[in-house]
Amino acid sequence: MSNTLTPNHNGAPDKAGQALPDKAGLGLRITEIFYSLQGEARTVGLPTVFVRLTGCPLRCVYCDTEYAFSGGDLFSIEQIAAQVAGYSPRYVTVTGGEPLAQKSCLPLLATLCDAGYEVSLETGGAMSLAGVDRRVVTVLDLKTPASGEVERNDYGNISLLRSGDQVKFVICDRQDYEWARFKLDEYQLADKVADVLFSPGFGQVEGRELAEWILADNLQVRLQLQLHKLLWHDEPGH
Ligand code: SF4
Numbered sequence: 001m002s003n004t005l006t007p008n009h010n011g012a013p014d015k016a017g018q019a020l021p022d023k024a025g026l027g028l029r030i031t032e033i034f035y036s037l038q039g040e041a042r043t044v045g046l047p048t049v050f051v052r053l054t055g056c057p058l059r060c061v062y063c064d065t066e067y068a069f070s071g072g073d074l075f076s077i078e079q080i081a082a083q084v085a086g087y088s089p090r091y092v093t094v095t096g097g098e099p100l101a102q103k104s105c106l107p108l109l110a111t112l113c114d115a116g117y118e119v120s121l122e123t124g125g126a127m128s129l130a131g132v133d134r135r136v137v138t139v140l141d142l143k144t145p146a147s148g149e150v151e152r153n154d155y156g157n158i159s160l161l162r163s164g165d166q167v168k169f170v171i172c173d174r175q176d177y178e179w180a181r182f183k184l185d186e187y188q189l190a191d192k193v194a195d196v197l198f199s200p201g202f203g204q205v206e207g208r209e210l211a212e213w214i215l216a217d218n219l220q221v222r223l224q225l226q227l228h229k230l231l232w233h234d235e236p237g238h
Helices: 077-085 105-114 155-160 174-186 207-217 227-232
Strands: 028-037 047-053 073-075 091-095 118-123 137-141 166-171 195-200
Touching: 028 077, 028 227, 047 077, 047 105, 073 077, 077 105, 091 105, 105 118, 166 174, 174 195, 174 207, 195 207
Parallel strands: 047 091, 091 118, 118 137, 137 166, 166 195
Antiparallel strands: 028 047, 028 073
8 A cells, every 4th residue: 555645844865864863843754654464573464554764874785675764754743643543553563764763763652552553663773772662562683794784783772672572683694594593592582582583685595495494403483584575575665
């Protein structure tokens, strides 16, 4: 379904390919709001409204949302909440880009929780989770070496994860797999969060190959194939 954004300001693209810093009253820079099936994580396959915030401080080599690096339009939290309500969803996912790069993401999450939705946050792991509403399910990426952004992981976030949260690794090759396996053990992630997700880098590792590695090592992780890519490839709005 296409988005139905009607911004309150037309913001110019930012200079650095990141979201402009939002100030009180200006709201958030939004790339799209759309209704689709959740493509990954615990609620995969369930109808979900996605709120995609503009901007990201990372540049992962496999990024599939480069169109969200810049541009977008400014919306107030009230306008975003009204658009979300139009779909009457149960599940709402706040994603990006990197949603936590905009300070007003935190009050947006709280507002969506207050409205009674089951809210999840997809974050790339470089920004602190401090201040995220306790009702939100966080899906935290830990960037692997092949992402090109492994140095940006904020490992302090691991102590802020709650039992209902999820940690995701995008595995691009065997070295990534070994690295992820090490982190799984180092931080005892399988005991700490609801799910640890191993997702094959699209076009880089076959799902079957990753499945066989997981089984051979008896890892307590969930293999995740990205449903939205199987159904809609990389079309924006899905
Ligand atoms: S963190 Fe996500 S949005 Fe940002 S560059 Fe990496 S994959 Fe793309």
